[in-house]
Amino acid sequence: SKKIIVAVDGTSGSGKTETFKRVAEIIGYEFIDTGLMYRAFTLLAINEKIDFNSTLEITRLIEKFNYQVKNGKPYLNGKEIGDRLRDNDIVKYINFITVVPEVRNKMVEAQRKMVLGGGFIEVGRDITSVVLTDADLKIYLDSSIEVRAKRRYEQNLLLGITDESLEGIKQAIIKRDATDKNREVGPLILTNDAWFIDNSNLSIVNVVDMVVKKIKEME
Numbered sequence: 001s002k003k004i005i006v007a008v009d010g011t012s013g014s015g016k017t018e019t020f021k022r023v024a025e026i027i028g029y030e031f032i033d034t035g036l037m038y039r040a041f042t043l044l045a046i047n048e049k050i051d052f053n054s055t056l057e058i059t060r061l062i063e064k065f066n067y068q069v070k071n072g073k074p075y076l077n078g079k080e081i082g083d084r085l086r087d088n089d090i091v092k093y094i095n096f097i098t099v100v101p102e103v104r105n106k107m108v109e110a111q112r113k114m115v116l117g118g119g120f121i122e123v124g125r126d127i128t129s130v131v132l133t134d135a136d137l138k139i140y141l142d143s144s145i146e147v148r149a150k151r152r153y154e155q156n157l158l159l160g161i162t163d164e165s166l167e168g169i170k171q172a173i174i175k176r177d178a179t180d181k182n183r184e185v186g187p188l189i190l191t192n193d194a195w196f197i198d199n200s201n202l203s204i205v206n207v208v209d210m211v212v213k214k215i216k217e218m219e
């Protein structure tokens, strides 16, 4: 049997990271979260105090971007940055940089090199459609806006965050979906060779089992 390459895309909040991290652990594959790379580049731009409205400044910054993952931990220019990448200020600015073609080209090139040899699950928004068009298995994960909003709302309550209403969360998700799906370069699309999984009514364990079974059949 031979380890394969799995490409995964899906909407924000559909549970891609949690689901596929578990799959990777079970089958002994490496999990690559490409969203973290865009987050790390945004962090660099914040640190360098660049003007987010200037495509020129963003493009120039690519030269200074050195991103690595060591033992599952992300490093930006040699410094570990793990926890910082989920902060709100990063999400606020990220879509200024995810739309710049030169930034995407650089990321795509790096993301292709990361999976040489097989045994990888790479997750993002343009992995099935742009980065790994020849992947052995392509998956598109989605859940309804209502379900994603409810999950986030309940997650917030567990964390003690009470200042976001369910409706506010729903509107934010609608906006993020639109940004991801309507961008000119590397938009989120469902390719016709992808396995579409709607997990609105499925638990993570259900989806993990389905995917693990499928990959084992293909190895």
Ligand code: C5P
Pocket: 012, 034, 035, 036, 038, 039, 094, 095, 098, 123, 124, 125, 126, 127, 180
């Ligand atoms: O998946 P995550 O929420 O961490 O992604 C952060 C941002 O990076 C999102 O706004 C998403 O649109 C963008 N992204 C992207 N291409 C990818 C992965 C993420 O444009 N392959």
